[in-house]
Amino acid sequence: MKSPHKTYTATRNACKLCAPLGASMAYKGIQGCVPIIHGSQGCATYVRRYMISHFREPVDIASSNFSEESTIFGGGPNLKMALTNVGNQYKPHHIGISTTCLSETIGDDVPQIIQEFRKEQPDLSHVGLAHAATPSYCGSHIDGFHHAIVAVIKNLSDKTLKNDKIVLLPGMLSPADYRYLKDVFDFMGQDVILLPDLSESLDNPHWHDYKRIPDGGTTPQELFEIGGSKGFIQFGDVFNRGASANTVSKRKIETPGSVLSDKYQLKGKTVGMPIGINATDRFFEAVLEMSGKQMPERYEKERGRLVDAYTDGHKYVFEKRAVVYGEEDFVIGLTEFLSEIGVEPVLIATGGKSNVFESIIKEKLQTGHQPKIMTGADFEEISEQCKDVNPDFIIGHSKGYYISKQLNVPLIRVGFPIHDRIGGQRVKHIGYEGTHELFDRIVNALLEYKQSNNAIGYKYL
Amino acid sequence: MDILKERKNQVATAASGSPLNLDCGKKSTAGAVSQRACVFCGSRVVLYPITDALHLIHGPVGCAAYTWDIRGSLSSGSEMYRLSFTTDLSENEVVFGGEKKLYKSLIELIDKHQPKAAFVYSTCIVGVIGDDVEAVCRRVSKEKGIDVLPVQSEGFNGTKKDGYKVACEALDKLVGTDNEAQLPDYSINILGDFNLAGELWMLTEYYKKMGVNINATITGDGRVDDIRKAHKASLNVVQCSGAMMHLAKLMKDKYDVPFMKVSYFGIEDMSDALYDVAHFFKSEELFKKAQLLVKEELGTLIPALAKYREALQGKKAAIYVGGAFKAISLVKALRLIGVQTAVVGSQTGNKEDYEVLKELCDEGTIIVDDSNPNELSQFVIQTNSDIFIGGVKERPIAYKLGLGFCDHNHERKEALAGYEGMLNFAKEIYATAMSPVWQFTRHHKMRSSVALDQTPVDSLPNSKE
Numbered sequence: 001m002k003s004p005h006k007t008y009t010a011t012r013n014a015c016k017l018c019a020p021l022g023a024s025m026a027y028k029g030i031q032g033c034v035p036i037i038h039g040s041q042g043c044a045t046y047v048r049r050y051m052i053s054h055f056r057e058p059v060d061i062a063s064s065n066f067s068e069e070s071t072i073f074g075g076g077p078n079l080k081m082a083l084t085n086v087g088n089q090y091k092p093h094h095i096g097i098s099t100t101c102l103s104e105t106i107g108d109d110v111p112q113i114i115q116e117f118r119k120e121q122p123d124l125s126h127v128g129l130a131h132a133a134t135p136s137y138c139g140s141h142i143d144g145f146h147h148a149i150v151a152v153i154k155n156l157s158d159k160t161l162k163n164d165k166i167v168l169l170p171g172m173l174s175p176a177d178y179r180y181l182k183d184v185f186d187f188m189g190q191d192v193i194l195l196p197d198l199s200e201s202l203d204n205p206h207w208h209d210y211k212r213i214p215d216g217g218t219t220p221q222e223l224f225e226i227g228g229s230k231g232f233i234q235f236g237d238v239f240n241r242g243a244s245a246n247t248v249s250k251r252k253i254e255t256p257g258s259v260l261s262d263k264y265q266l267k268g269k270t271v272g273m274p275i276g277i278n279a280t281d282r283f284f285e286a287v288l289e290m291s292g293k294q295m296p297e298r299y300e301k302e303r304g305r306l307v308d309a310y311t312d313g314h315k316y317v318f319e320k321r322a323v324v325y326g327e328e329d330f331v332i333g334l335t336e337f338l339s340e341i342g343v344e345p346v347l348i349a350t351g352g353k354s355n356v357f358e359s360i361i362k363e364k365l366q367t368g369h370q371p372k373i374m375t376g377a378d379f380e381e382i383s384e385q386c387k388d389v390n391p392d393f394i395i396g397h398s399k400g401y402y403i404s405k406q407l408n409v410p411l412i413r414v415g416f417p418i419h420d421r422i423g424g425q426r427v428k429h430i431g432y433e434g435t436h437e438l439f440d441r442i443v444n445a446l447l448e449y450k451q452s453n454n455a456i457g458y459k460y461l
Numbered sequence: 462m463d464i465l466k467e468r469k470n471q472v473a474t475a476a477s478g479s480p481l482n483l484d485c486g487k488k489s490t491a492g493a494v495s496q497r498a499c500v501f502c503g504s505r506v507v508l509y510p511i512t513d514a515l516h517l518i519h520g521p522v523g524c525a526a527y528t529w530d531i532r533g534s535l536s537s538g539s540e541m542y543r544l545s546f547t548t549d550l551s552e553n554e555v556v557f558g559g560e561k562k563l564y565k566s567l568i569e570l571i572d573k574h575q576p577k578a579a580f581v582y583s584t585c586i587v588g589v590i591g592d593d594v595e596a597v598c599r600r601v602s603k604e605k606g607i608d609v610l611p612v613q614s615e616g617f618n619g620t621k622k623d624g625y626k627v628a629c630e631a632l633d634k635l636v637g638t639d640n641e642a643q644l645p646d647y648s649i650n651i652l653g654d655f656n657l658a659g660e661l662w663m664l665t666e667y668y669k670k671m672g673v674n675i676n677a678t679i680t681g682d683g684r685v686d687d688i689r690k691a692h693k694a695s696l697n698v699v700q701c702s703g704a705m706m707h708l709a710k711l712m713k714d715k716y717d718v719p720f721m722k723v724s725y726f727g728i729e730d731m732s733d734a735l736y737d738v739a740h741f742f743k744s745e746e747l748f749k750k751a752q753l754l755v756k757e758e759l760g761t762l763i764p765a766l767a768k769y770r771e772a773l774q775g776k777k778a779a780i781y782v783g784g785a786f787k788a789i790s791l792v793k794a795l796r797l798i799g800v801q802t803a804v805v806g807s808q809t810g811n812k813e814d815y816e817v818l819k820e821l822c823d824e825g826t827i828i829v830d831d832s833n834p835n836e837l838s839q840f841v842i843q844t845n846s847d848i849f850i851g852g853v854k855e856r857p858i859a860y861k862l863g864l865g866f867c868d869h870n871h872e873r874k875e876a877l878a879g880y881e882g883m884l885n886f887a888k889e890i891y892a893t894a895m896s897p898v899w900q901f902t903r904h905h906k907m908r909s910s911v912a913l914d915q916t917p918v919d920s921l922p923n924s925k926e
Binding site (some may be wrong): 008009010011012013014015016018020021036039040041042043044045046050051056057059060061062063064065066067068070071078079081082083084085086088089090098100101102104106134135137138140189204206207209210211212283304328438460 | 463464465467489490491492495496497498499500501502517520521522523524525526527528529543546547548549550551552554555566569570574585586588589590616618619620621645667674695796833835839842847853854855856857860861862863901902920
């Protein structure tokens with residue numbers, strides 16, 4: 001279905017990335033896992049460069065490096081060579097394969113190639129292999145992220161170890177967000193398996209020796225405990241419903257949650273991205289219910305301080321007009337948060353194309369205004385629509401910077417990527433603490449704007 | 462030293478007397494984690510700075526998203542080239558063909574932006590689904606009255622270097638389409654400078670001061686109309702030979718325009734770039750003006766460099782950049798500020814350039830083609846290097862190991878060419894080498910206390926054998 005905002009056939013300044021990027025990012029959150037992108041050399045290198053510019057960490061992603069011959073006769077030999085070389089060079093626990101538009105379209109049968117590899121390279125039989133089909137013409141990076149998690153559950157997890165852990169599927173959030181989640185569970189005394197675990201692998205401390213595979217990630221032991229766990233909690237309202245880009249085949253889209261239920265009969269809860277008080281409350285309720293634990297005082301206090309901050313800052317943000325863009329689930333989380341602090345999200349856009357985005361957004365809005373909601377949007381369309389909505393600020397990743405510059409309004413940098421500032425991997429978004437930082441940043445951006453666009457030079461605001 | 466067996470002949474150590482014989486110019490090894498990108502990347506980076514052309518990437522979204530506004534190339538006019546256009550093929554078009562979408566996209570974008578020409582980049586999938594891109598380009602060209610040039614840059618079809626060649630072939634179709642232009646004497650084209658951080662403007666200023674007329678700049682701050690009349694120039698001055706030599710050769714064959722290789726990095730090479738042009742025109746006047754210019758520039762530059770040279774004396778650098786010709790200049794420029802090169806390599810260098818590097822570098826310098834993070838990290842540790850000169854992908858390797866870093870790739874925002882650029886380069890090397898933050902990294906301490914260990918690569922055991 002063509003969106004009413006779609007004025008051009010071409011995509012102009014895309015507001016999405018391709019699926020192998022998301023898959024590689026998810027694989028980076030599995031301990032000892034090296035991603036391979038099965039396609040041309042550029043796919044791996046571009047994804048590496050894009051992620052390095054945000055995380056400022058080494059991001060090694062191998063390529064099967066297609067040649068003309070592989071395109072004609074199949075990429076099997078190249079993939080097997082890549083698996084062998086990565087196996088020998090990196091000594092990984094796992095290798096996470098994601099395909100590309102090229103390998104998918106020529107019809108490479110990756111499971112078959114893996115079988116051959118297993119026969120030919122018995123020395124590498126200890127290396128686990130996960131495989132996700134991620135042609136970039138189906139969905140976007142966020143689909144790739146989830147497909148890789150599905151692949152990890154299917155190919156690498158087990159139920160051999162019965163345990164009382166909760167599996168948490170946070171989706172595409174920052175390493176700082178992942179660390180927050182870890183802390184919450186630690187403090188509650190509830191064991192958790194983060195899948196993936198991006199808390200360290202994409203935000204490592206300084207190294208004394210070069211680590212071919214950065215530390216951190218969901219451990220092999222944890223992967224074996226997944227099936228025997230207590231249940232799972234997953235973030236996100238869009239992908240977890242199986243809603244994603246329309247595809248020709250209309251095939252059923254498996255989600256990490258659906259696979260955990262099918263494979264291990266695990267019960268799960270779905271909550272939105274916990275941004276803002278309401279959404280974070282729902283996250284804690286889910287955790288408390290599943291764990292049977294009490295809410296620690298620490299988080300009551302954290303919540304209290306956030307409420308206190310909301311009251312201190314409420315007038316600065318009331319009825320301020322915001323433009324929000326990014327991945328669907330993340331934008332839904334941001335929208336609910338903005339709405340609960342009195343900001344009016346006047347333009348809410350995503351490059352994603354699920355058919356549930358608009359209805360979920362409408363559920364989350366507290367104010368009565370009618371925002372423009374754009375799906376399948378690109379930045380030029382967002383820029384064109386921005387001219388009518390007269391925003392006070394823009395919130396999203398750094399690729400929208402040029403729009404904020406055109407409009408001369410502040411950009412609050414959140415999500416991925418942040419290529420024009422340092423510390424993108426440390427931006428917090430979720431929980432009471434992340435929301436608190438986000439709230440302060442928004443208020444302060446508005447105050448700074450007011451102060452610097454005013455001749456008086458107020459010392460108190 | 463842990464090097465994949467397929468790559469063994471792509472690493473060598475400089476030793477006097479014997480030729481280096483480095484294996485190069487071949488496809489990257491699968492699973493090696495090459496720092497190179499693909500054919501599409503090669504074409505895209507070369508053509509990107511043509512500012513008043515429409516650049517449309519025919520394929521799924523990734524290829525366009527990752528190359529949106531990627532270079533630090535500046536424009537003195539149109540900003541259209543900084544927009545990222547793609548047909549963003551979806552599964553539907555992959556099944557039923559993308560020609561219609563390509564046609565519609567082109568028509569709409571040309572109507573809106575009124576470009577002087579359009580480049581249509583084919584990505585991997587276009588080669589597979591069999592879209593007739595050339596036919597669509599011909600049709601649009603006819604309907605809209607501008608050149609619509611297909612760029613056959615399917616990613617799998619060779620290496621990044623082949624992408625340069627494909628770009629040159631697209632450019633070749635533009636060159637020679639304006640025969641009316643009358644150029645003044647001493648007219649040159651500048652090939653292979655991409656106007657990063659406005660470097661091209663500094664260079665053109667030097668040439669203008671000498672009395673040389675700049676015709677087309679290909680492709681930095683590039684204009685379609687200038688490229689059309691490029692064949693009228695008397696000389697092609699080619700930097701970044703890997704990217705642009707093919708066009709220079711095509712122009713030599715077709716229009717008998719001679720070319721020369723130059724580099725604008727470092728004092729020696731920059732000055733030679735001016736003198737060589739004066740020699741070419743056999744003009745005493747040009748030569749004298751060049752001498753005067755060089756004298757003036759060095760008069761301020763040399764004293765300004767003294768402070769950095771003194772502070773940096775004895776530091777060691779690792780260089781890993783796109784082309785080996787640039788690496789040659791960097792070795793010289795570093796030497797000028799007291800820095801020794803311990804490791805030097807490139808993504809796309811040729812045999813000739815690697816031999817020059819071997820002659821130029823100190824005995825024991827590691828020379829490498831198409832390297833990867835594993836190798837590079839081993840090389841810098843083994844040689845106890847202090848500074849890494851490379852691009853964004855090498856930066857975290859350097860920082861994680863406690864080395865300083867200077868970005869000398871196409872994303873940089875600092876002008877490093879020319880005399881002014883040499884001073885910036887010295888400042889940047891100084892800033893990164895002398896920062897007090899290294900006191901907190903273990904390797905720094907090791908480096909200051911441990912004696913130089915320069916085991917030649919060849920004598921090291923290879924765990925893969």
